[in-house]
Amino acid sequence: MATTPISFEAPEEAVPEAGRRGEHDVVGLGIIIAAVLLFVANGSSVLHDFVRSLMTGVRPQDPMLGTALILNIALLLFGWRRYVDLTREVGQRRVAEEMAHKLAHTDPLTGCLNRRSIGPALQEMICTARATGHEVVAMMMDLDNFKRSNDAHGHQAGDAVLLQTAQRIRALLPDRSIMARLGGDEFAFAAIYDPDHVEAIDRLMMRLNDSVARPLEIDGLVLEVTASIGLANTVPSDTGDAAALAELLLHRADLAMYQAKKAGRNRYFWFEQNMESELRFRSELERGIREGIPRGEFVPYYEKQVDLDTGKLTGFEMLARWKSPRHGLLSPELFIPIAEEIGLISELSESLIRQALRDARDWDPRLTLSVNISPLQLRDPWFAQKLLKLLVEANFPPHRLDIEITETCLHENIGVVRTLITSLKNQGIRISLDDFGTGYSSLAQLRTLPFDQIKIDRFFVSTLGKSKDSGTIIEAISSLGKGMDLPITAEGIESPEVLDELGKYGSFKGQGYLYGQPEDAESVRAMLANSNLLPRAPVAPAAEPVELPRSATA
Structure with missing residues (x-):
């Protein structure tokens, strides 16, 4: 190079x-x-x-x-x-x-340049490259999940991770490259390269990703971090001013880095022109989320949950939808990750749960309401109290509420999750382990954590009959549920064929598009009214049958 x-x-x-x-x-x-x-x-x-x-x-x-x-x-x-x-x-x-x-x-921790000096250094590099007929590539790098590791092991360990990471990167960069720490776990670096050998930059990026991903040993701890990297070069430059071009390169590299994170982290992406429009769309969504929550644009939809043995309706799972004035009805896959990143997931979730509790309190008391909880909400030590306050405001019986927690939460916050589950269970709220089979839960955790049911991830259910492995996994989960006396709900039932295959492995509750698309509160209310599942007055839970005296039955 x-x-x-x-x-x-x-x-x-x-x-x-x-x-x-x-x-x-x-x-x-x-x-x-x-x-x-x-x-x-x-x-x-x-x-x-x-x-x-x-x-x-x-x-x-x-x-x-x-x-x-x-x-x-x-x-x-x-x-x-x-x-x-x-x-x-x-x-x-x-x-x-x-x-x-x-x-x-310079950055006092790593010895790299800092945010103030990377611009002038990059300008100088661009001028030198132009004089020799070469090009400049700028790279933005962010460590994946660094904050979580920093919070778990302390700032001293976090500083050691940053220092060793910077040393690994510096060892791989070409001579006379520049490198800066912009703040936190974000780095920028740049190098001059021959435009006829751009593949050398790709090889460098692969080595960088591999090097950063190697385990770090710090004071007896073995820590693992990965990096998302974005790249932009001067080849498609549309400006002759070195200062403006340096700023543009860093901006474009930052956009490419965001795409690397979005695509799954621990990888690198080159900047492409369509990323600009994606950034504008994301910024528009961020602004829409901030404005839409107080306006009531986010509403709950409900998916049926059915007892597969009897075919009877047992409850609903609440799913979030955004009735955007600009984009129409949007699914949670689009806005939930953004709400988590900008710190509004708790506010959004509480707004949806409040609406759902008001809707569900008028349903037949035998019907339950299931609600998914974001892993970020489990980090809030006041989450249980907030949830109980919502139940009191809606006058909703705790035993009809089912909180769904994903397996990933167990791996990240097992201590916090145990405290939260215990607190909610003490109030009569049911707890389900969601997306079972895709995360990191162990049999020990299932035994020590008081879950009320297991939900099989929709991937395994939807591929029944097509994948032998899916059948094997569902059979194992079914046996596990029987052995631990845990009811099982199968998600993703979308065809009669899948339903027939599922019946071979035991008794389940189920949900999926086979029983209808998720519907808003008004449609659910109308359906329940037609099925005589919408009593006019609250109905007390059914009591145990009592044997009357013989004289009374004569």
Whole structure:
């Protein structure tokens, strides 16, 4: 890979004038030179007479010249002392100024450039590349799930991860590349390359991803992080200004990095023009989410849950929908990840649960309401209290509410999840383990955590009859449920063939498009009314049958 001499150090700026005067004190040096000249001019004659007078005790021929000689020597010593002291002071000041200059332009933890200096350094690199007929590639990198690891193991471990990661990257970058830490776990780096050998950059990115993904050992802990990288180069540049082009490259590399994260992390993406429009669309969605929550644009839809043995309706699962004034009805796959990233998932979820509890309290009391909880909500220590407050506001019986937690939550926050489950169970709320078979739960966790049911992930159900592995997994889960006395719900039943196959493995509850598409509150209410499952007044749960006295039955 071709490179040109681009310094890894921070770009040089004007050093304060005090440091530019040089290492020497001009005044002190002038005094010394003058004293030396006087000494040379008068010393030969005066010194002989002065020494003779000291040895013989005879009065000097010219006492004034002797006094002048002594003053000349004193002036020489004074000038030398001044020169040494001031030269040392100037040197110390210059060192301090250079240190301040370095701190202002580099990251103190990793020694890389910082956000302030990456722009000028990239401009210089672009100018140098143009002069030699080469191109520049800018790269933005973000460590995947770094914050979670940092919170779990402490900031000291997080700093060690950043430092070792920076060292691994620096070891792989071409000579004279530039590298900056922009803040947190975000890095930017750039290199000059030959446009006829762009594949060399792809090879470099693969090595970078592999290097960063290698386990890190820090104080006895083995930590694993990965990196998402975005790239942009100067080949399709539409500006001649180096400063504007440097800013554009970093912006485009940032867009490409976002795409790498969106595609699954631990990979790299080159910038493409359509990413600009995707960013505008995402920004529009973010703004729409912020404005749509207080406007009530997010509404619950309900999917039927059925007892497969009897065919009777047992309840509904709440699914989020966005009635966007601009884009129409949007599915949660589009807006839920964005709401999580911008920190609005709790507000959005609470709004939907509040509406769903109001809707479901008028249903037949035998019908349950299932609600999915985001993993981010489980990090909120007040989540259980918030949920109980919503139940009280809606006057909704806790035993009719089923909270669904994914397996991923168990892997990330097992201690927090255990506390949360215990708190909710104590209030009578049911807890289900959702998407079973796709995460990290173990038999030990299933035994120690008081789940009320297991939900098989829709992937295994929908591929029944097509994949032998899916049948094997469902059979194993069915046996596990029987052994642990846990009811099982199968998601994704979309055809009679899948329903028939599922019946071979035991008794299940089920849900899926075979029983109808998810519907809004009004449609569900009308359907329940037609099925006599919408009592006019709240109905108390059915009591256990009581045997009457014989005389009363006569």
